[in-house]
Amino acid sequence: MEKIDIISKLPYSKPFLFVDKIIKIDENGVEGEYTFDADLDFYKGHFKDNPVTPGVILIEVMAQIGLVCLGVFLLNEKVNKNTLMALTSTEIEFLKPVFPNEKVTVHSRKIYFRFGKLKCKVSMQNEKKEIVCSGTISGMVI
Template sequence: MTSKEIITLLPYSKPFLFVDDIESINEDGVRGSFTFDPELDFYKGHFKNNPITPGVILTETMAQIGLVSLGIFLLSAKEEDFNGQVAMTSTNVEFLRPVFPGEKVSVVSEKIYFRFNKLKCKITMQNLAGDKVCYGELAGMFIKNANG
């Protein structure tokens, strides 16, 4: 499965798609990137006259690249199509520095385990300077649709 195919299968669309590229992916992890468009709506109010990317959006970016993209890849390796939902089951993220409008970030995820369609990963986000922005562990369940 190619990176473009994985991005197409993500259950998100703009303005809530936070994956531009998947640079590498295998059964142990994934590396991808996203650039935060300064025109994204949440920047208008977070914070007045000094916008930064909300932590919940950074967490979502980590989840989309590091958890959901990897889960779709792992399911395809088991010859299972992903046609359902992803439910976040746990997050533990530490934030170290802000991400400003227009910044590009890189996300690196390492699989901790994948069993019974539950995936848990250790995920790190860095800015282009190589500074760690945030890191943590995220887990989610891949749930098949009732008709699939």
């Protein structure tokens, strides 16, 4: 499966698509990028005069790249318009803020994929290669 095909099969669209590029992907993990556009609505109020990317959005980026993209790759031809992927659990530690116009890279390693449930160890780095957040994310195919 081509990397661009994976992105096209994601169940998201702008402004809630948080995957710009898949750098590499195989049955054990994925690496991808996203750049936070300064015009995204959540920056208007989080925080006044000093915008920071909300943690829930950082989790969403990690889930879209590190879990859903990998799930689409692993399921391959079984993914269609009726396939739903639901987030079931997260345990994330936040270490540094992410600001508007920052590009982040998400690294994900599969822990397991069985019975329709995928669990991954995921980390996000900024352009300085500093880890901004990391942890585990799980989801399942419905």
